[in-house]
Amino acid sequence: MARIDQIAFYDEKLRTYGLNAEGVAWDSARTQRRRFGAIASCLGRLQGDTLVDAGCGLGDFYLYLQEQGNLPGRYIGIDLHPEMAAAARERTGCEILRRDILRQKLPLADWYVASGSMNLLTRTETGIFIRRCFEKSRKGFVFNLLEGRERSGEFGYWKPREVIELCRPLGATVSIKEGYLEGDFTVFLHS
Template sequence: MADDHTHVQEFFGTRAANWDTRFPDDGPAYGAAVDELGLRPGDTVLDAGCGTGRALPALREAVGAGGRVLGIDLTPEMLAAAVRAGRDRSGRLLLGDVARLPVRTGSLDAVFGGGLISHLPEPRQNLGELARAVRPGGLLALFHPIGRAALAARQGRQITPADLRAEPVLRPLLASSGWQLVSYADEDSRFLAVAVRQD
């Protein structure tokens, strides 16, 4: 586990300062994905693997002044970039691991995970930890601002059937972790899978 953490921290730590400038047009896609969650004023929502906090302003707008917005990330440099961008005004930033969330069982109404799933060292257990933290009937959104094929092309690799984000892989993975997949979109312009926390 420590090796996985070190790899993730090194990968994102060296890229944190320029992360937002590398992908300057992604902001509206984050807002649109948050809109699809149907969050209500007063809800408590976690941005898991929040990075530079690009989803935090949209999450704050969705839950209003009476809601709670938390952002957790493993990489100090990413959180520092979020603060420099002023996104800490939209939510409370936490340095931590999604494998061991510092929140009470059932205390969240929703989790937003932008670009998260491909960086989970133990996907079944890690998704199970997210399920622990979310109340029954609460939501999980797994998001990326471009779809699987477009991302593979950007990275110069081929898309594979074993990809965790492929629907035939993701659906049973979520089901074994306490979630039911309720919507799935994999288009050039976005990837968005929404699941509901089962009782």
């Protein structure tokens, strides 16, 4: 079970801030874009590839890739929250699935990405989320986490070395990207 009720958490954020970066619990659109840039730098050119955005929120990563002229051949968003999934579908015009990534069937894709999608999960759930997404990716899985010492509260925090250990059983090559934003790091898993 997640650290807190995810649907209620995002309902409150959306009511307070609307359909924007703050509404999906980021500090600002600027910091959201910094995170997207770190993820995109691991992917390279996406033409012809299939990309699954696990926890796509409002579809902002798709819009970021569109601005960068680096859209994948096929984009699939997945989100648990019904209002966000509907907004992502409308904003992107892409296939958006309303699914629980921890429990329901996931599509096979070249790439999986997740930006902020695991911040409300327990450590055990984070491990399951990472394993399930990596197993469904042909080329790799790129995601970010909040950096810091684990503590009680809404959000989960990790140290890069802890994530490397968590991912070791997957047999993946693990690369860590830091320094683009204080309190955040990006992980690139690939075979």
